[in-house]
Amino acid sequence: INQSHLSEIINQRPPALRIETLQVKYHGIFPFGSMRQVRSEFGRTEVIDNTRNPDFVRKFVLDFFFEEKQNLRFDVYNVDSRSCNISKHDFLGQTFCTLGEIIGSTGGRLEKTLSGIPGKKCGAIIFTAEELSNCRDIATMQLCANKLDKKDFFGKSDPFLVFYRSNEDGTFTICHKTEVIKNTLNPVWQPFTIPVRALCNGDYDRTVKVDVYDWDRDGSHDFIGEFTTSYRELSRGQNQFNVYEVRHDTGAVTLLSFKVESEYTFPTSLHYMSPYQMNAYAMALKAVGEIIQDYDSDKLFPAYGFGAKLPPDGKISHAFPLSGDNENPNCVGIEGVLEAYFQSLRTVQLYGPTNFAPVINKVANCAAEITDGSQYFVLLMITDGVISDMVQTKEAVVNAASLPLSIIIVGVGPAEFDAMEELDGDEVRVSSRGRFAERDIVQFVPFRDYIDRSGNQVLSMARLAKDVLAEIPDQLLSFMKSGGVEPRPALSSSPLPELHRHI
Known part of the structure; x- marks a missing residue:
């Protein structure tokens, strides 16, 4: 399904009621x-x-099978918070159809009326479907603009670009949005990656339309202008042909770089960023992080990578901040961690060996500063390789066992993780140089055990989060008991002290 679009047929809602956000939830496919x-x-x-x-x-x-009835249900919600629990949001309507209905509609375009709220007209939802070409190339490009129109009364514009692929019936389908660059008429957007089939479905001469907007907080973005191009034009790279005048003499957009790589080589990396679904690293981060972030007051999470060559000199590091800022490794919320992770993949070169001890020691040093029970740390480590510094890692775990710290290790990929099981001291407590860990603080799970056979990421993430977090409460209590930390009495005039959990 290559596009979903929701529109109000008749506005039945009071003008003062603004729908803040909308979300569509796609449900299962069932055989006839x-x-x-x-x-x-x-x-x-x-x-x-x-x-x-x-x-x-x-x-x-979606895989389409002509001989099967593939039922779909679409639910629409007004999202009022960051909660992943769909019951926490306002239901706006739903519709049912089959995948065959969408594909069999004229031009692969199907409009369905939303229902589900008695006595109310809920609007309509539009689906378009197109068979994907066999083109497996991935394009990476970067653009900038100059002298764009000033749309904000008290400042400059906050521009962003929206890319549209033209369809066979002459309509356009949105395929990419850049980030917003605040308060400038001369923005330089970050490089982005997009499958060539998403940009033009393998037709190199198909029109690509690009709209330029000024971002507004209330969602009523101001249209600055537009231009058209094609994959063939873009593939020429930076030259005089790839400077595009935006209509009404409102500036120009310039292609700074353009490169194409074959997608066939990409999926061999577990860090591969598919435009259609999260990789295992991102799924583990999101599944675990979205739960434990509720117990952190400031939602600032230091995030580190281990095993990479860093720019500009290619120095190998086993504990580098994903933010790229050694002075401030914090990311805002789990979404900030994910954003930093994706950005770091574009700037660093992944490199072995896989050393755990540096990151464990770094977090343990932070935990050692606060042992009065006011804070508790959770270190989430995601790896696809065999530990290269097992001796040092065991020592780091034993030393950290007396601190307010739990370690979650998620192994992704097909590697053998026997050594990880040794760190998970459920059967035999971890030891180093004849000294045993005071507590069991490590929980290891192989991500492959949580892959839903139907490809349902949401279920996989929920099962993973449930299992890896199940031991955290007992580990926290074991630290409090071992340190003689008594529960603090409830205060009537102020909220209870919050438990800080950090990744």
Whole structure:
């Protein structure tokens, strides 16, 4: 399903009521004749702020079987918080159809009325579907702009770009949005990666339309202008042909760089960033992080990578901040951690060996400064390799066992993780140089055990989070008991002291 678009047919809502955000939830696919159709969530779009007519960027790739009835249900929600629990949000309507209905519609475009709220018209949702080409190339490009139109009364514009692929029926489908660059008429956007089939479906001469907008907080983004190009033009790279005048003489957009690589080589890396789904690293971060972040007051999480050559001199590091700032490794929320992770993949060169001890010692040093029970640290480590410094890692774990710290290790990929099981001291307590760890503080799980066979990421993430976090409360209590830390009495005039958990 290459596009989903929601529109109000008749505005029945009071003008003062603004829908802050909208989200579509896609549900399971079931074979024709199934006696027991147990529905499961397939995926979610991104959230579009402050609009009743969102045009969603996120696409969903489904396998189509002509001989089967593949049932789909679409639920629409007004998202009021960061909670992943869909019951916490306002239900706006739903519709049912089959994948065959969408594909069989004229031009692969199907409009369905939303229902589900008695006595109310809920609007409509539009689906478009297109068969993906066999083109497996990935394009990476960067653009900038100069002398854009000033749209904000008290400042400069906050520009961003929206890319559209033209469809065979002459319509356009949104395929990418850049980030917003605040308060400038001369923005330079970050490089971004997009499958060539998402940009033009393998037709190198197909029109690509680019709109330029000034971002507004209330969602009523100001249109600055537009231009058109094609994959063939873009592939020429930086030259005089790839400087595009934006309509009404409102500046120009310039292509700074453009490169193409074959996607066939990418999926061999577990860090591969698919435009359609998160990789295992991101899924583990999101699954665990979104739960434990609720117990941290400032939502600032230091995030580190280990095993990479860093720019500009290629120095190997086993504990470098994903933010790129040695003075401030903190990321704002788990979304900030994910953003820093994705950005670091573009700037560092992954490199062995896989050393755990440096990161464990770094976090342990922070935990050692606070042993009065007011804070507790959770270190989440995600790795795809065999530990190269097992002796040093064991020593680091034994030393950290007396501190307010728990360590979660998620192994991704097909590697053998026997050594990880040794660190998970459920059966035999970890020891180093004849000294045993005071507490069991390590929980290890192989991510492959949580891959849902139907490809449902949401279920995989939920099962993973449940299992890896199950031991944390007992580990926390064991630290408090071993240190003689008594529970603090409840205070009537102020909230209870919050438990800080850090990644």
